[in-house]
Amino acid sequence: MPWNRLVSQPQTRWTAATGPDSDVVLSSRVRLARNLEDFPFPHRMNERQARDLIRQVEAGIREVNLMGVCPPVELYRLDDTPYLDRQVLVEKHLISRELAQDARGRAVAISEDEAVSIMVNEEDHLRIQVLAPGLDLYSAWELGSKVDDALEAKLPYAFHKTRGYLTACPTNVGTGLRASVMVHLPALVMTNQAGRLFNTLGQFGLAIRGYFGEGTEPIGNIYQISNQITLGRSEEEILDHLQSVVQQVIGHERRAREHLARQMKAQLEDRVGRAYGILTGARILSSEEAMRLLSDVRLGVEMGILKGVEARTLNELMIACRPAFLQKLAGKELSPFERDLRRAALIRERLVA
Amino acid sequence: MLCQHCSQRPATVHIVKQVNNQREEYHLCETCAREQGHLGLEPAFTLPNFSLQQLLSSLLESDPFTGFGGGPAAPRAELRCSFCGLTFRQFKEGGFLGCSHCYEAFASELGPLLRRVQGSDKHVGKAPRRSGGVLRLRKELAQLRAELQEAVSREEYERAAQLRDRIRDLERRIQAGGDGNAVE
Numbered sequence: 006m007p008w009n010r011l012v013s014q015p016q017t018r019w020t021a022a023t024g025p026d027s028d029v030v031l032s033s034r035v036r037l038a039r040n041l042e043d044f045p046f047p048h049r050m051n052e053r054q055a056r057d058l059i060r061q062v063e064a065g066i067r068e069v070n071l072m073g074v075c076p077p078v079e080l081y082r083l084d085d086t087p088y089l090d091r092q093v094l095v096e097k098h099l100i101s102r103e104l105a106q107d108a109r110g111r112a113v114a115i116s117e118d119e120a121v122s123i124m125v126n127e128e129d130h131l132r133i134q135v136l137a138p139g140l141d142l143y144s145a146w147e148l149g150s151k152v153d154d155a156l157e158a159k160l161p162y163a164f165h166k167t168r169g170y171l172t173a174c175p176t177n178v179g180t181g182l183r184a185s186v187m188v189h190l191p192a193l194v195m196t197n198q199a200g201r202l203f204n205t206l207g208q209f210g211l212a213i214r215g216y217f218g219e220g221t222e223p224i225g226n227i228y229q230i231s232n233q234i235t236l237g238r239s240e241e242e243i244l245d246h247l248q249s250v251v252q253q254v255i256g257h258e259r260r261a262r263e264h265l266a267r268q269m270k271a272q273l274e275d276r277v278g279r280a281y282g283i284l285t286g287a288r289i290l291s292s293e294e295a296m297r298l299l300s301d302v303r304l305g306v307e308m309g310i311l312k313g314v315e316a317r318t319l320n321e322l323m324i325a326c327r328p329a330f331l332q333k334l335a336g337k338e339l340s341p342f343e344r345d346l347r348r349a350a351l352i353r354e355r356l357v358a
Numbered sequence: 359m360l361c362q363h364c365s366q367r368p369a370t371v372h373i374v375k376q377v378n379n380q381r382e383e384y385h386l387c388e389t390c391a392r393e394q395g396h397l398g399l400e401p402a403f404t405l406p407n408f409s410l411q412q413l414l415s416s417l418l419e420s421d422p423f424t425g426f427g428g429g430p431a432a433p434r435a436e437l438r439c440s441f442c443g444l445t446f447r448q449f450k451e452g453g454f455l456g457c458s459h460c461y462e463a464f465a466s467e468l469g470p471l472l473r474r475v476q477g478s479d480k481h482v483g484k485a486p487r488r489s490g491g492v493l494r495l496r497k498e499l500a501q502l503r504a505e506l507q508e509a510v511s512r513e514e515y516e517r518a519a520q521l522r523d524r525i526r527d528l529e530r531r532i533q534a535g536g537d538g539n540a541v542e
Contacts, residue, residue, distance in 0.1 A: 040458055042458055044457070045442045045456055045457040046454065046455060046456060046457055046458075047359060048359065048360075048368040048452075048454055049360065049368065049442060049444070049456045049457065050359060050360065051359075051360055051365060052359070055359065088374070088381060088383070106372050107359055107369060107372060107385045109359050109362075109385060110359055111359075126359070128454075150484065153484075154487070157486045157487070162486050163458030164485065164486050165458075165461055165462075165481075167479070167480050167481060168461055168468075168472075168479070168480075168481055169481025169483065169485075170481075171455075171458040171461050173454045173455055174453060174454055174455075175455070175468065175471060175472060175475060175476075176475060176476070178461075178472070178476075178481075179476065179478075179481045179483070180481070180483045180484065182483075234476050234477060234478075235476065236472060236476040236477075236478050236479070236480070236481060237476055237477055237478020237479070237480060237481070237482060238478075238482065238483070239482050239483035239484075240483050240484055241483075
């Protein structure tokens with residue numbers, strides 16, 4: 006896909022809003038950390054080594070395409086890409102904030118359908134990531150593992166017989182697998198149960214994070230739940246554990262929604278209706294307010310209170326109304342106030358249409 | 359990536375300058391950034407953004423079992439990775455290893471750390487087809503041993519004898535470091 010198209014359309018694989026349990030789960034992600042032997046880890050590389058490594062990875066990508074494990078994958082060198090473009094990829098969840106920050110000697114390979122993205126020279130030499138809409142960890146893992154096999158056929162992976170796949174940080178060593186699920190939990194937040202639930206997750210060896218991963222705040226009642234342990238458990242065990250805990254979280258959220266629908270029907274409908282009213286009528290919308298109201302509208306859609314709005318539209322809006330995307334759309338840098346104006350216009354246009 | 363200025367330390371400071379719509383980016387280590395006046399003169403003191411790496415290095419500092427850390431009790435020769443030159447002290451400070459060979463160079467120290475952070479120091483799960491020969495054999499061996507035990511407890515002695523032969527064969531192959539056929 007041409008770079009410019011990649012960074013100017015808000016649709017991406019996970020915004021499809023299909024997939025199992027999509028009334029609570031936005032997306033599932035599987036990420037495999039891999040490194041090559043005989044290169045220092047990225048934080049200790051110079052630019053020449055980084056470029057040499059990217060050249061080797063190109064051979065791996067050719068193999069992925071040859072084996073046809075997913076739609077065609079294209080490699081983009083990030084060195085000369087505009088900062089704003091890279092931020093758009095962060096907003097689409099295709100690359101990490103860390104990769105976007107420093108583009109020197111870095112690259113990303115993305116499949117045509119944007120399900121697979123392979124970050125090159127982030128914290129590890131390779132971060133193979135598969136995104137899927139809904140709760141779909143196993144198919145994401147299956148695809149990720151196939152991409153991994155194809156790359157491994159061409160690249161000498163750093164693997165140790167007892168430590169497994171070697172990574173820059175010992176918190177990723179072993180399977181190198183970080184699986185995460187993005188969940189929308191407005192009813193648990195409204196009924197003040199979220200905090201307790203999150204404490205429990207920690208005891209189960211799972212981490213709960215914000216919308217953009219580690220070190221970020223939750224936005225619009227959206228949380229990311231992921232495994233913490235990567236060593237001493239097989240990939241299947243890690244996924245089974247996460248899957249079963251997430252299913253319980255989904256169950257709790259659904260029960261909280263039913264409770265709200267029974268006990269506070271009028272208040273709930275009022276909240277959804279007001280959110281929709283503001284989003285379709287406002288002329289100035291901050292990012293924070295937009296995400297909060299989009300969450301209310303999403304709840305209305307997921308519970309069947311609000312008809313005529315599609316979940317995929319809401320997903321795309323969550324990308325389209327972020328700062329970098331708005332500026333990309335405008336074709337220039339915008340002040341925060343200009344962004345608030347354009348954000349309101351964009352949301353109004355998409356929701357009313 | 360290393361610092362643009364000194365090419366010695368990892369770049370941790372990212373500076374973006376915007377003048378008349380011209381964006382300039384710099385990626386420096388903290389020392390160079392300070393020398394070039396990009397950071398204030400006062401020593402950097404901010405509440406740390408509590409990350410896994412920081413937690414890791416604090417775990418290392420306080421590990422009573424391995425005895426390393428700032429205490430005067432156990433002076434030891436500085437561990438250094440012969441491939442990339444990273445010292446164990448640098449790992450403790452930054453939380454990142456320098457290359458895959460560091461895992462061997464610091465093996466004795468990493469074992470206890472991994473058990474604390476990950477609850478285990480042994481990988482189970484996927485292995486690359488190319489380097490996984492012995493590992494795959496070991497897994498098969500564990501499986502066969504379990505089967506043998508079951509066969510014995512059911513008094514299926516003929517089957518137990520077959521299993522025992524296969525186990526001996528596997529043990530020989532593992533001893534030999536895996537053979538060519540073992541890769542698949």
